[in-house]
Amino acid sequence: MSAAQLLRHSRKLRSLQNAVYCERSSLVRYFSSSSGSFIAKENGVGKGTRGTRSYQSNQPAKELETFSVGVKRSYRSASNSLIPSAVSGLNGPFSCGQVASARTFSSSADLPPHQEIGMPSLSPTMTEGNIAKWLKKEGDKVSPGEVLCEVETDKATVEMECMEEGYLAKIIQGDGAKEIKVGEIIAITVEEEGDIEKFKDYKPSSSAEPAAPAESKAQPEPSQPKVEEKEPARTPDAKAPKIEEASQSGDRIFASPIARKLAEDNNARLCSLKQVPLSSVKGTGPDGRIVKADVEDYLAKGGQREAFAAPGLGYVDIPNAQIRKVTANRLLASKQTIPHYYLTVDARVDKLVKLRGELNPLQDASGGKKISINDLVIKAAALALRKVPQCNSSWMNDFIRQYHNVNINVAVQTEHGLFVPVIRDADKKGLGTIAEEVKQLAQKARENTLKPADYEGGTFTVSNLGGPFGIKQFCAIINPPQSAILAIGSAEKRVIPGSADGQYEFGSFMSATLSCDHRVIDGAIGAEFLKAFKGYIENPTSMLL
Numbered sequence: 001m002s003a004a005q006l007l008r009h010s011r012k013l014r015s016l017q018n019a020v021y022c023e024r025s026s027l028v029r030y031f032s033s034s035s036g037s038f039i040a041k042e043n044g045v046g047k048g049t050r051g052t053r054s055y056q057s058n059q060p061a062k063e064l065e066t067f068s069v070g071v072k073r074s075y076r077s078a079s080n081s082l083i084p085s086a087v088s089g090l091n092g093p094f095s096c097g098q099v100a101s102a103r104t105f106s107s108s109a110d111l112p113p114h115q116e117i118g119m120p121s122l123s124p125t126m127t128e129g130n131i132a133k134w135l136k137k138e139g140d141k142v143s144p145g146e147v148l149c150e151v152e153t154d155k156a157t158v159e160m161e162c163m164e165e166g167y168l169a170k171i172i173q174g175d176g177a178k179e180i181k182v183g184e185i186i187a188i189t190v191e192e193e194g195d196i197e198k199f200k201d202y203k204p205s206s207s208a209e210p211a212a213p214a215e216s217k218a219q220p221e222p223s224q225p226k227v228e229e230k231e232p233a234r235t236p237d238a239k240a241p242k243i244e245e246a247s248q249s250g251d252r253i254f255a256s257p258i259a260r261k262l263a264e265d266n267n268a269r270l271c272s273l274k275q276v277p278l279s280s281v282k283g284t285g286p287d288g289r290i291v292k293a294d295v296e297d298y299l300a301k302g303g304q305r306e307a308f309a310a311p312g313l314g315y316v317d318i319p320n321a322q323i324r325k326v327t328a329n330r331l332l333a334s335k336q337t338i339p340h341y342y343l344t345v346d347a348r349v350d351k352l353v354k355l356r357g358e359l360n361p362l363q364d365a366s367g368g369k370k371i372s373i374n375d376l377v378i379k380a381a382a383l384a385l386r387k388v389p390q391c392n393s394s395w396m397n398d399f400i401r402q403y404h405n406v407n408i409n410v411a412v413q414t415e416h417g418l419f420v421p422v423i424r425d426a427d428k429k430g431l432g433t434i435a436e437e438v439k440q441l442a443q444k445a446r447e448n449t450l451k452p453a454d455y456e457g458g459t460f461t462v463s464n465l466g467g468p469f470g471i472k473q474f475c476a477i478i479n480p481p482q483s484a485i486l487a488i489g490s491a492e493k494r495v496i497p498g499s500a501d502g503q504y505e506f507g508s509f510m511s512a513t514l515s516c517d518h519r520v521i522d523g524a525i526g527a528e529f530l531k532a533f534k535g536y537i538e539n540p541t542s543m544l545l
Contacts, residue, residue, distance in 0.1 A: 112195040113190070113191060115188070117188070118184060119184050125155075126153050132157050142162040142165065144161075144163060146161065148160050152321070157450075169202075170187060254283065254287065255290035262295045266299065327417060343514045347533070349491050349538075356376065378410065378423060381426075381462055406459060406460070407458045408423045408459075409462070412446075420455055420479060421450060424457065492509060493509075494507055
């Protein structure tokens, strides 16, 4: 006896026909350009049901062609889709299906195939970026390797190149767009020029993708969702009386505990003139209650600055560039999480200055760049790191990573912010090469055209405020994940004892301060590095060996 005949003649087994057919039909998956399921067609709307639960998509069903598969089952096909239709049981038709979706280039049935271009991550620390300007406009043809736009990252302004051939159909984020999260859609490209017009009024939908998980969760047994719907409703009921009672107390300010804690923590860090008044914060919670997001929004929008301004005091608010925000966050994290300590040494630079005077005429004759004191300092620091490799390391929590390459970051101050381009393998390069690279990278930094390869991968940093600004001595903040930074002060003349008793002579001395991460560099190791560095500075000809 066949399975169909057995089901037809057995009352007990007849009720199982739905389970049998549902199980078999679940083998059919529906792949479409948007999340949804079209099981049966009613008035142009695809609809599917399973047991007592149902789900429905308002997307119009495409022209479907019905064909037969097996016995008493029919399926309908559409372009790029295989859609299960109503399954006919032995005692009448019923519908069953399974939601399963796969993304294609097109996010809507009425749009042609297209590609959504997201904000790329152009540096390891980048979480958001700004659009400086678009070099292509809507309707332009684009080819692989062509520059689409300039993106302001946390380090520099970087050119974003096109990866595929096509046409730029829609620019979602225009020139000057700020704080665009990595992955957020900034443009649309299409393959055919004729499809450009269809994206004239296109707007990316943020709710289209999350819809799929919601539907997939809606498919468990029908009895379970009823319990889940009732239980969450008890929590707001229990809290409601407290809110109503509090709202009757007149001018009392209602705020959640975490919102009050956030405001109090902010006030504790600031003086009394810089308090965050909760009365000035607009609440968006139940009955106007102030929640954590309201306090954060108040601070982000400059509510603090408005509260700080004394009556009659004129001021201007200067927006922070992306690089300044990132620099501020990284340096704050460095100072809060890295146990800094500082070592200072004075090195006599008379021989260093004399060597520079002898080398520069040779550089001029060969057409090279002039060698600066900072170039000699970079070379001396690189050679000292080769002697004391413990200072060329990073703290990695479970271990200390010691680098074989000596890559020196050089701090460069510009009107756009602080940049730290890198001189790779500085210990292996000549003074002329270092001088050439430093000047090229400094110019790129001032023009805000540094690429990630120009500043990534440094193992040690040198910051010089002596030559340009005349600062005698200072302590720099470590640039994570590095474990040390060398701060160079200006050279000054001092009177020192001469070779004979009662005789004195003049000498020029430069102050150098090493900021160390005590997790990586012990005091004796830091002192050993400064000893080696001072040796190269006071006997610079040894750097040429």
